[in-house]
Amino acid sequence: MTVPQQVLRPHAEQDYADELTALRAADDRDRPPSWLMSPWAVVTYLLGGELRDGTVISPKYIGPKRLVEVAVATLATDRALLLLGVPGTAKTWVSEHLAAAISGDSTLMVQGTAGTAEEAIRYGWNYARLIAEGPTEQAMVSSPVMRAMADGKIARLEELTRIPADVQDTLITILSEKTLPVPELNTEVQARKGFNVIATANNRDRGVNELSSALRRRFNTVVLPLPDTPEAEVEIVSRRVQQLGAALELPAKDAELAEIRRVVTVFRELRSGRTEDGRTAVKSPSGTLSTAEAISVLTGGLALCAHFGDGVLRAHDVAAGILGAVVKDPTADRVVWTEYLETVVREREGWADFYRACRELT
Known part of the structure; x- marks a missing residue:
C-alpha cells in the first residue's frame, strides 16, 4: 500500500511496511488460516528483535512479553480479545499493530461512543437506493465488522464500554455463531477463517456501559499495565x-x-x-x-x-x-x-x- 505524501499519521501497515515485509519473508513457522505471518512473528513485530539476515525490528510495545503472547494466542482461537487498562496504556496502539501484522489491514475499526448505533457493527443502508430498488445487496452498506468477517480479517472495536449496552449485544451472535444474519435479504454473512475481534476498554469506564456477562464470556481479557519502572x-x-x-x-x-x-x-x-x-x-x-x-x-x-x-x-x-x-x-x-x-x-x-x-x- 502506497503512503500518500503529507499524510499526518500513516496506518501501521504503511508506516512499518518494510519491517512487515522482512518478517514475512523470514517467517518459516506455521501460520493460522488467513494470517499473513505466524504468531511468533507477530510477537516479534510488536516487541522488536533482530532477524537472521540482520534486519532490526523496532519495538512497538514495551511491556511483559507473556501478555503479548497471550493476546496473540487468543486471536488464533475462536475467542475475541479484550484489551483492558487505564487510559494511556497503549491499548489502541497495540490493537492497531496486531491487526496490521495479522491481517495487513488495521482500518476495519468501529470507534465506540455513546452515540454508536447498531448499524456501525452490523450493516446499514444507502437509503436512496433502498427507496428506489428495495433491499438489495447493492443498497446495503457493510460495516467494518461485516467486511472483516467476509475477508477473514481482524476487526477492531475501540472503547467498547462507551457503546450502549443494547448495541454491544449485537456482537453476541457474531462472536458465538461467527455469522451475521441479514433478514432483509433472507441471507447471512458467515465469517471466514482468520476473522476475529479486538476490543479495547479502559478501567475507569467500568459502570458507564458495563458489559453483559454473556458478552464478557466471549472475550479473553488481557490487562495492559502501566510501566513497572x-x-x-x-x-x-x-x-x-x-x-x-x-x-x-x-x-x-x-x-x-x-x-x-x-x-x-x-x-x-x-x-x-x-x-x-x-x-x-x-x-x-x-x-x-x-x-x-x-x-x-x-x-x-x-x-x-x-x-x-x-x-x-x-x-x-x-x-x-x-x-x-x-x-x-x-x-x-x-x-x-x-x-x-x-x-x-x-x-x-x-x-x-x-x-x-x-x-x-x-
Missing part, C-alpha cells in the same frame, strides 16, 4: 516523542533525556501518591496522568522550543503542558499541584529551573 516509562516516552517529532517535522533537536526523566518522574509520583524515594506522601490529582499524556506534554514542549526558542527542550517548555495535564479540576487539582511544588519540587536538587517555571504559571 521509571526506566521502562522513560524508554517508551523517549521513543514515541522522537517518532512524533520526526513525523511532525519539528525543527528541534531530540528531546533532552533529563527533561523526559523529569516529566516522567512528576507523573509517576503524582500517580502513585508517593515520591520515588518513598519518603514523602503526596496527594494525587483527579486525572490519570498516563504515559500517553507525558508523551503529549513533551511533544508540545518540542514544538514550543522549536518555534519560540532555540530548539533545545528546557523546563519552561514543558511547564505549561504539565500544568494542563495535572490541573483538570481548577479548584481541587490546583491545591494538589501547589502542594507538590512546594513540598517536593522546591526541595529537589537540580530542579530549581523547573520550580521557577511552574510557579510563574501557577
